[in-house]
Amino acid sequence: MTAPTTDLPAPDTAYPSTTPTRKVSTMSRHALSVLVENNPGVLARVSVLFARRSFNIDHLVVGPTEDPKVSRMTILVNVSSEQLHKVTSQLDKLIEVIHIEELDDAAAIREQLWAINDNGPRPVGAMAAAWG
Amino acid sequence: MSTVTRTAAATDTDRPAPRTGAESLVETLQRVGVEHIFGLPGGAVLPLYDALYGARGLRHILVRHEQGAGHAAQGYAAATGRVGVCMATSGPGATNLVTPLADANMDSVPMVAITGNVPSAAMGSDAFQEADIRSITMPVTKHSFLVTDPNLIADTVASAFHLAQTGRPGPVLVDVSKDALAALVTQPGRGELVLPGYRPQTEPTPESVRDAVELMLRSRRPVLYVGGGTVRAGAHAQVRALAELTGIPVVTTLMARGAFPDSHPQHMGMPGMHGTVSAVAALQKSDLIISLGARFDDRVTGARDSFAPHAKVIHADIDPAEIGKNRPVDVGLLGDARVVVDQLVTEFTMRTAQGAEPDYAAWVTRCLMWKSRYPLGYDEPADGSLAPQHVIQRIGAIAGPDAIYTSGVGQHQMWASQFIGYERPHAWLNSGGLGTMGYAVPAAMGAKIGCPDSTVWAIDGDGCFQMTNQELATCAVEGIPIKVAVINNAALGMVRQWQTLFYSERYSNSGAPSAQVPDFVMLAQAYGCAGLRCDSPADVDATIEAAMAVDDRPVVVDFRVHKDAMVWPMVPAGTSNDAIQYARDLAPDFDEDE
Numbered sequence: 001m002t003a004p005t006t007d008l009p010a011p012d013t014a015y016p017s018t019t020p021t022r023k024v025s026t027m028s029r030h031a032l033s034v035l036v037e038n039n040p041g042v043l044a045r046v047s048v049l050f051a052r053r054s055f056n057i058d059h060l061v062v063g064p065t066e067d068p069k070v071s072r073m074t075i076l077v078n079v080s081s082e083q084l085h086k087v088t089s090q091l092d093k094l095i096e097v098i099h100i101e102e103l104d105d106a107a108a109i110r111e112q113l114w115a116i117n118d119n120g121p122r123p124v125g126a127m128a129a130a131w132g
Numbered sequence: 133m134s135t136v137t138r139t140a141a142a143t144d145t146d147r148p149a150p151r152t153g154a155e156s157l158v159e160t161l162q163r164v165g166v167e168h169i170f171g172l173p174g175g176a177v178l179p180l181y182d183a184l185y186g187a188r189g190l191r192h193i194l195v196r197h198e199q200g201a202g203h204a205a206q207g208y209a210a211a212t213g214r215v216g217v218c219m220a221t222s223g224p225g226a227t228n229l230v231t232p233l234a235d236a237n238m239d240s241v242p243m244v245a246i247t248g249n250v251p252s253a254a255m256g257s258d259a260f261q262e263a264d265i266r267s268i269t270m271p272v273t274k275h276s277f278l279v280t281d282p283n284l285i286a287d288t289v290a291s292a293f294h295l296a297q298t299g300r301p302g303p304v305l306v307d308v309s310k311d312a313l314a315a316l317v318t319q320p321g322r323g324e325l326v327l328p329g330y331r332p333q334t335e336p337t338p339e340s341v342r343d344a345v346e347l348m349l350r351s352r353r354p355v356l357y358v359g360g361g362t363v364r365a366g367a368h369a370q371v372r373a374l375a376e377l378t379g380i381p382v383v384t385t386l387m388a389r390g391a392f393p394d395s396h397p398q399h400m401g402m403p404g405m406h407g408t409v410s411a412v413a414a415l416q417k418s419d420l421i422i423s424l425g426a427r428f429d430d431r432v433t434g435a436r437d438s439f440a441p442h443a444k445v446i447h448a449d450i451d452p453a454e455i456g457k458n459r460p461v462d463v464g465l466l467g468d469a470r471v472v473v474d475q476l477v478t479e480f481t482m483r484t485a486q487g488a489e490p491d492y493a494a495w496v497t498r499c500l501m502w503k504s505r506y507p508l509g510y511d512e513p514a515d516g517s518l519a520p521q522h523v524i525q526r527i528g529a530i531a532g533p534d535a536i537y538t539s540g541v542g543q544h545q546m547w548a549s550q551f552i553g554y555e556r557p558h559a560w561l562n563s564g565g566l567g568t569m570g571y572a573v574p575a576a577m578g579a580k581i582g583c584p585d586s587t588v589w590a591i592d593g594d595g596c597f598q599m600t601n602q603e604l605a606t607c608a609v610e611g612i613p614i615k616v617a618v619i620n621n622a623a624l625g626m627v628r629q630w631q632t633l634f635y636s637e638r639y640s641n642s643g644a645p646s647a648q649v650p651d652f653v654m655l656a657q658a659y660g661c662a663g664l665r666c667d668s669p670a671d672v673d674a675t676i677e678a679a680m681a682v683d684d685r686p687v688v689v690d691f692r693v694h695k696d697a698m699v700w701p702m703v704p705a706g707t708s709n710d711a712i713q714y715a716r717d718l719a720p721d722f723d724e725d726e
Contacts, residue, residue, distance in 0.1 A: 036329075037328065037329065040278075041266060041267065041270075041278070044267055044270065045270050048270050048271050049271070052271055085456075086453075086457060089452055089453035089457070090453050092452070092453070093451070093452075093453050094329070095274070095275045095295065095327055095329055095330050096329055097329045098328045098329040099329075
């Protein structure tokens with residue numbers, strides 16, 4: 001009610017992490033590609049885990065893979081490498097998580113996301129903009 | 133027409149008879165070897181209870197509250213090493229299981245909870261007694277399933293048992309909609325689900341074993357930090373072999389009491405907030421911590437930045453997420469504790485045979501000095517009232533190391549971990565991680581079902597006892613003769629101790645001035661149990677003997693103890709282990725005789 005709405009960041013800017021305990025100096029942008037079983041509830045399970053560690057997910061895209069039983073989650077987080085290692089260890093414990101990979105070339109990801117966006121859904125464009 | 137009938141009959145003899153989802157669930161329980169279920173029925177789970185009616189080889193124990201069913205399943209599992217099973221209906225029945233599930237998750241207890249849910253068509257409509265228990269339990273279980281297809285019930289339940297007892301053990305919930313329970317199974321599954329993301333690693337890499345032993349050989353002040361994982365893995369014999377082969381001092385955490393015999397000369401006691409001075413000092417001053425199935429919990433480490441500042445760390449665990457979680461490691465050993473410790477023994481034996489000569493003599497002498505200088509002790513109350521530590525010590529001495537002891541959470545729990553001598557694993561059951569008041573009575577009930585020939589004592593506080601004592605009715609009706617010692621100080625003792633020490637004796641809501649309400653002896657009798665009372669040191673032994681003599685029903689002893697007794701030693705919360713107080717305002721000097 002009291003929050004001035006005009007101060008909201010533009011839709012395509014990356015939101016800063018609101019977590020007070022993070023040391024800003026050690027934080028950096030990471031992209032995780034996570035293969036999960038395509039079951040109801042799996043997105044909730046993953047997001048609950050991030051929330052429990054007070055990690056803000058900057059962007060999250062879930063899509064199908066060539067295997068209908070498997071989905072791919074692409075998750076962008078702004079954390080330190082050490083924190084990232086801990087959260088991926090916990091993520092790996094989830095029974096429905098099949099494989100986790102950190103995507104390391106930020107620029108390449110952005111270009112690929114823009115390429116996809118040319119003839120794809122709008123959320124991918126928002127994600128690509130976050131890298132820019 | 134008649135031909136068709138004959139053909140159908142012939143087919144029936146070849147194939148299993150048509151069965152409902154509930155029947156397939158019961159068959160699966162029988163197939164995986166379940167003998168006991170703790171539960172309480174309700175509307176949504178009635179098809180399952182109908183299938184249970186008269187099922188061969190399955191005994192269902194009807195509890196008075198679902199939380200009791202959950203803790204009973206935990207106690208059963210912790211005492212026997214087998215998977216504990218509990219069952220409840222939808223909505224409140226299921227949510228009452230959340231505390232035991234969270235407890236089992238923290239303490240890695242293998243357990244399967246089965247709940248009924250409203251029919252799948254009603255899900256999401258805020259139907260009567262509907263709760264999304266699969267989602268509610270996501271952060272507090274190893275895994276949670278929701279099944280709405282009768283064809284998937286059997287495989288899912290079988291997979292739940294597989295998940296609960298392999299890798300790092302833990303609780304698994306299977307929620308089944310009522311329509312799936314009632315419908316016919318049309319297409320039986322393959323026996324278990326395919327779980328492509330679940331591949332627990334049980335064997336450490338040879339390099340990590342070599343690196344660990346190299347660190348052990350170079351160390352001068354090593355300590356074996358033994359945790360509850362060694363109990364769950366059944367690795368006590370391996371731990372003892374490693375300790376005796378190397379001569380390295382041992383500490384056992386709250387969850388590992390009994391994993392290494394208390395009477396063993398290498399045993400330095402329990403580390404942590406209320407640990408022995410020798411165990412805390414051994415960790416603080418060590419140059420190498422060999423952690424076996426432990427997790428560097430805050431109650432063990434105290435303030436982490438000053439915990440064991442000179443120690444390198446070897447961390448063995450079945451769960452890769454534990455290795456390095458709270459403390460950076462030098463060598464991680466990923467695998468089952470039995471396998472890991474066996475391989476450490478083999479490698480260490482080989483290296484010493486090849487001429488390596490580790491020298492721990494000076495360090496062992498120093499640890500033994502701490503152990504003899506700072507033994508556990510307590511003051512008898514000056515007014516002649518009963519010391520709670522004395523009561524607990526005598527129960528341990530009279531019931532002996534073959535008995536099983538459960539406890540609630542608080543002062544009595546710490547005294548029971550300190551003053552009872554544990555010589556074997558699976559004899560000490562408590563809520564270590566979650567710290568659930570009310571664990572003792574239902575856990576004792578479960579342990580007694582699992583180990584009917586053992587004496588089972590619940591060492592409980594008067595606060596904890598009032599959270600779950602309704603299960604005394606279950607024990608009385610079902611013939612489960614547990615023994616309960618209520619260490620009754622008419623207060624929430626641990627809260628009161630903190631208020632004494634850290635809140636200027638402002639006893640906000642920790643006292644129970646109406647200590648005689650309820651009268652525990654009359655309460656016991658009302659529940660069909662024997663009730664005894666003791667308030668004098670002279671009567672302690674005779675009262676315990678009298679309780680031991682009762683074998684045809686549960687017995688509750690109300691021990692009226694001194695309310696100002698405190699748990700010592702103590703590391704105040706959030707401070708360094710170096711700040712340990714042996715008794716109030718009495719700090720030991722670790723560094724003397726260095």
